Amino acid sequence: MKPPREGEVRLGYDPALxxxxxxxxxxxxxxxxxxxTAPKNLRLSREQxxxxxxxEMKPEFAPALAGLKAGDWVMxxxxxxxxxxxxxxxxxxxxxxxxxxxxxxxPARPNPVALGCVRIEGIEGTTLxxxxxxxxxxxxxxxxxxxxxxxxxxxx
Amino acid sequence: MKPPREGEVRLGYDPALxxxxxxxxxxxxxxxxxxxTAPKNLRLSREQxxxxxxxEMKPEFAPALAGLKAGDWVMxxxxxxxxxxxxxxxxxxxxxxxxxxxxxxxPARPNPVALGCVRIEGIEGTTLxxxxxxxxxxxxxxxxxxxxxxxxxxxx
Numbered sequence: 001m002k003p004p005r006e007g008e009v010r011l012g013y014d015p016a017l018x019x020x021x022x023x024x025x026x027x028x029x030x031x032x033x034x035x036x037t038a039p040k041n042l043r044l045s046r047e048q049x050x051x052x053x054x055x056e057m058k059p060e061f062a063p064a065l066a067g068l069k070a071g072d073w074v075m076x077x078x079x080x081x082x083x084x085x086x087x088x089x090x091x092x093x094x095x096x097x098x099x100x101x102x103x104x105x106x107p108a109r110p111n112p113v114a115l116g117c118v119r120i121e122g123i124e125g126t127t128l129x130x131x132x133x134x135x136x137x138x139x140x141x142x143x144x145x146x147x148x149x150x151x152x153x154x155x156x
Numbered sequence: 157m158k159p160p161r162e163g164e165v166r167l168g169y170d171p172a173l174x175x176x177x178x179x180x181x182x183x184x185x186x187x188x189x190x191x192x193t194a195p196k197n198l199r200l201s202r203e204q205x206x207x208x209x210x211x212e213m214k215p216e217f218a219p220a221l222a223g224l225k226a227g228d229w230v231m232x233x234x235x236x237x238x239x240x241x242x243x244x245x246x247x248x249x250x251x252x253x254x255x256x257x258x259x260x261x262x263p264a265r266p267n268p269v270a271l272g273c274v275r276i277e278g279i280e281g282t283t284l285x286x287x288x289x290x291x292x293x294x295x296x297x298x299x300x301x302x303x304x305x306x307x308x309x310x311x312x
Contacts, residue, residue: 019178024171043306063244067259103223150199
């Protein structure tokens with residue numbers, strides 16, 4: 001196990017070893033990004049062309065796509081489970097000082113469910129082309145939800 | 157098991173019985189809402205005063221809150237695991253016709269991780285008062301993330 005970085009605080013246990021609910025992946029993200037070299041966030045991915053991003057759904061979930069179409073913005077939930085799950089305070093390279101995990105978008109978190117708003121560019125069978133992703137090729141998909149301003153953005 | 161509603165399409169298995177990753181809850185939502193009577197979404201909750209909404213974190217996650225403060229908008233992820241997980245096409249009362257689960261925000265979905273953007277009103281110890289929730293009292297919390305426009309809203 002790697003030694004803690006300066007300023008890191010760790011939980012006394014690994015949340016992965018005490019599951020209280022189970023996820024069943026519904027598909028996989030395809031992209032030109034590899035683990036370790038993927039852009040750090042969606043904005044940077046878009047600046048780099050989006051990464052040829054697609055969502056490949058498991059075939060049995062095809063009926064659940066009914067109603068989605070090109071041009072729709074959706075919330076994509078995906079599993080960044082390669083990262084460690086016991087970091088409470090961490091010090092990302094971009095930050096001046098350590099911060100709590102819940103004040104960061106770091107993939108290293110107790111439940112590594114990442115989240116991003118992406119646009120559907122086209123649907124062919126059970127593959128959805130999307131405008132961009134920061135996920136590396138093969139990242140499991142947890143959920144897709146239609147983006148709704150009154151739910152997913154600050155209330156005005 | 158209840159018979160399908162008109163227009164419903166079901167998966168041939170229960171995703172809950174084939175877990176591929178585990179969630180470990182980090183806290184619980186407190187509210188005045190009860191199961192079955194909670195408002196259907198965040199907008200309706202706000203119209204009803206918000207429901208006296210709070211997030212009670214497990215004490216061991218206290219350090220992970222460092223950096224969050226009153227006035228911050230965060231993405232709250234929570235587990236609506238009471239709902240069935242095998243509906244591919246469903247017909248909510250508000251909709252004119254059946255739609256695929258991934259084109260709906262229904263709590264009944266393969267991975268019932270609900271999502272909403274809420275404002276932190278205050279933090280006392282490991283309790284965060286938030287402006288509103290549509291979750292009933294006792295709903296498990298999966299994650300808290302700072303809301304970031306370039307990630308959580310349509311790109312402009």
